[in-house]
Amino acid sequence: MKHRKKRAAKYQFLMLGMCLGLPLLASAAANIHSEPFQSEVRSVRTTIPLDGTWKFKVGEAKGEQRYDVFFKDKSWSDIQVPANWYLQGYDISGVAWYKKHFSLPETLKGKRISLNFDGVDYQADVWLNGRYLGFHEGYFQHFQFDATDAALFVKDNVLTVKVNSPLEAAGEDWSLHKRLIKGIFSHHDTRPGGAWSARGQEHNTGGIWASVALQIHDAVSISQAKVSPVLDLPHHQATANVALQINVQQAAPVGAKVRLTLKPYNFAATDILSSQSEQTLKPGNNYLSLPITVSEPKLWWPWEHGDANLYLLEIAVLVGDKVIDNKIETFGFREVVYDAKQKIWLINGKRLFLRGTNYIATQWLSEMNPSRYANDVAMMKAANINTVRIHAHITGEAFYRRCDEEGVLVWQDFPLQWGYVDDAEFRNNAVRQAKDMVNGYYNHPSIIAWSLINEPAWDAKWMKYKYKSYTENYNKLLTDKLYSTIEPLDRTRHVHAFSGTLEHPWLGWYSGDWQDYNKPAAFDIITEYGAQALPNLMSLRKIFTEEELWPTKEAQWEKWEYHNFQRKETFKLAKVPMGATPAEFVNNTQAYQVKVIKLAAESYRRQRYQPVNSIFQFMFVEDWPSMNWGVVDYWRMPKTGYYALQQAYQPVLPSIAWQQENFKQGEVVSLGLWVINDLHKAFPNAHLIYSLRNAKALLETSTLEIDIADDSGRLVKNLAWQHLPAGHYELVAKVEQADGKPLGINTHTFNVDP
Secondary structure (H helix, E strand, O other), X not given: OOOOOOOOOHHHHHHHHHHHOOOOOHHHHOOOOOOOOOOXXXXXXXXXXXXXXXXXXXXXXXXXXXOOOOOOOXXXXXXXXXXXXXXXXXXXXXXXXXXXXXXXXXHHOOOEEXXXXXXXXXXEEEEEOOEEEEEEEOOOOOEEXXXXXXXXXXXXXXXXXXXXXXXXXXXXXXXXXXXXXXHHHOOOOOOOOOOOOOOOOOXXXXXXXXOEEEEEEOOEXXXXXXXXXXXXXXXXEEEEEXXXXXXXXXXXXXXXXXXXEEEEOOOOOOOOEEEEEEEEEOOEEEEEEEEEEEEOOOEEOOOXXXXXXXXXXXXXXXXXXXXXXXXXXXXXXXXXXXXXXXXXXXXOOEEEOEEEEEEOOOOOHHHOOHHHHHHHHHHHHHOOOOEEEEOOOOOOHHHHHHHHHHOOEEEEEOOOEOOEOOOHHXXXXXXXXXXXXXXXOXXXXXXXXXXXXXXXXXXXXXXXXXXOOOXXXXXXXXXXHHHHHHHHHOOOOEEEOOEOHHHOOOEOOOEOOHXXXXXXXXXXXXXXXXXXXXOOHHHXXXXXXXXXXXXXOHHHHHHHHHOOOOHHHHHHHOOOOOOOOHHHHHHHHHHHHHHHHHHHHHHHHHOEOOOEOEEEEOOOEOOOOOOOOOOEOOOOXXXXXXXXXXXXXXOEEEEEEOOOOEEEOOOOEEEEEEEEEOOOOOEEEEEEEEEEEEXXXXXXXXXXXXXXXOOEEEXXXXXXXXXXXXXXXXXXXXXXXXXXXXXXXXXXXXXXXX
């Protein structure tokens, strides 16, 4: 940092939130309670939850047949499911065994029984009553096994799951040759120990982290339903193209009717549409494509542009007049286009600027729930964020449901980060799991993009200095194969082949100077920018002892670095001073983060569509008790960077362009006054009011009447002062509608030195 501001900017951001009526603290959203999607349409299946207390044993079997129905598990420990085992007190990696005892009533005989897992990290072998049901690899997928033939009635059933969440292979270049498709959960800057230390794989994320249940159903069952919305905007129509996979688990074909029923989910309307078709379903998997068309559809919009209207679709299979299986999906009619030639995003035919952030809710997904996700989404919206990049992983289902309801856009990364073993076996595994991502999360209207790998090795040229075994096109074939498979699989979204280093400028942190954000952008999509900042002192005390709050010994610094603090970047590149006390150290790092966020976001927004169309600050929250790039800490306490983001991301922003922080007395102080409007709404006869103060003295104020076009950004006036006396100055700019209703407020401070 070349220059240090003479006073903190925290107050102005607090005032901004008060002026705009936005929640400022985590507590403002902490009381939100969010339930999973509810509807009056009920499943005809019977669900038997298996969550609760299970038996648990760490380590390989060592010759024991732990899956055997007669194997005794009374000496095993108790563990709760769902939960990552680390959160249950087991700081382990590798193999652990789970057992669950349950009973089934005889009335279920003759039905089909599916054993459903909502998430196991990372590999699972499953037995029921000593019979092997199958194997699954991948931490984020919902998966199931047919348990019909293995189930017992009016007897004790023993479910055994062998979970393996191993470390990556050891060796000097282990992180270039990873085999686990876990993204940030196995190798990342925000992991315990960071990305590059010998301890970067500690506090393993393994375990049965999501719910387990039995589903009782008929021999005819709906395996999958993907809803593709197609808009006909000129004719005010929309069609939901429903792709179905229906499984028949019997030898004879079935004559059935497939009925689609469409109704509003979260908006008032009385119209219910229904269509029905006769089908002959053959044994095995049947693939059907059925459309249902709506006139004058209620469209799904991002929160700042309209309502996030959702529809409820019930797919029912009937034999005669009896519904033998049904599936309920919630989706929205919306059209997303990324025009690579014009470098613009379109939502429902309207141009859209993405004001985004990167998000990792936690290192251990079982600690999140619908209420906690709702709190995070509420804080994002309060910070004027309209898009969230789920950074190099897939998070819990409840987050996507909340974004669907709240109109928050999602840029979804596949969990690949940096380098992986470069062989055909891994590529095939990655392609399979990428398909699982697209098929499993297809119906969420909030998801607008799939990005397939973050900083792949072939694009990250810095790796040639780190790895002896690095080659120029390493993992290029992996990237190409993923894209060629996924791009035709989903025509309703943008498929981003990779998030590359050009998208991650990191000025003022890993390279260059923070003021370099004033320079023209090199790329239209900016998926990472930001700087680290320490949490508030109260949160920092939850991580360190009083002595460790002011590190002076190498062992203390090592503990800071284990908790993600980057010493070199903070002191040598960003040049952030520690100050004289822990409180000053906190304030100095937060002030630097504020400066980086504010300058980068405003500069990129002034370059809207020339060429910039998307910006993603890095990072929203800290995903474990640490100090990294989050503007909100692990305990959901905002740093001052949160308010900087809130200010810089206002949909209507009076932006202040500047080229230098400090001036010498007699120099001309030149500032540009811009107005940026991301809304699809014009504001004629609006007022742009600016005022300049030195300490408490008002030196100049003026009101300009302007017409603000929809979806626009322009320079309104160049301001210049030449004979300002030495001192600290603050320029405040406000935009109001013609009737005086506030639209946006911004501030900029500068110094005139003797």
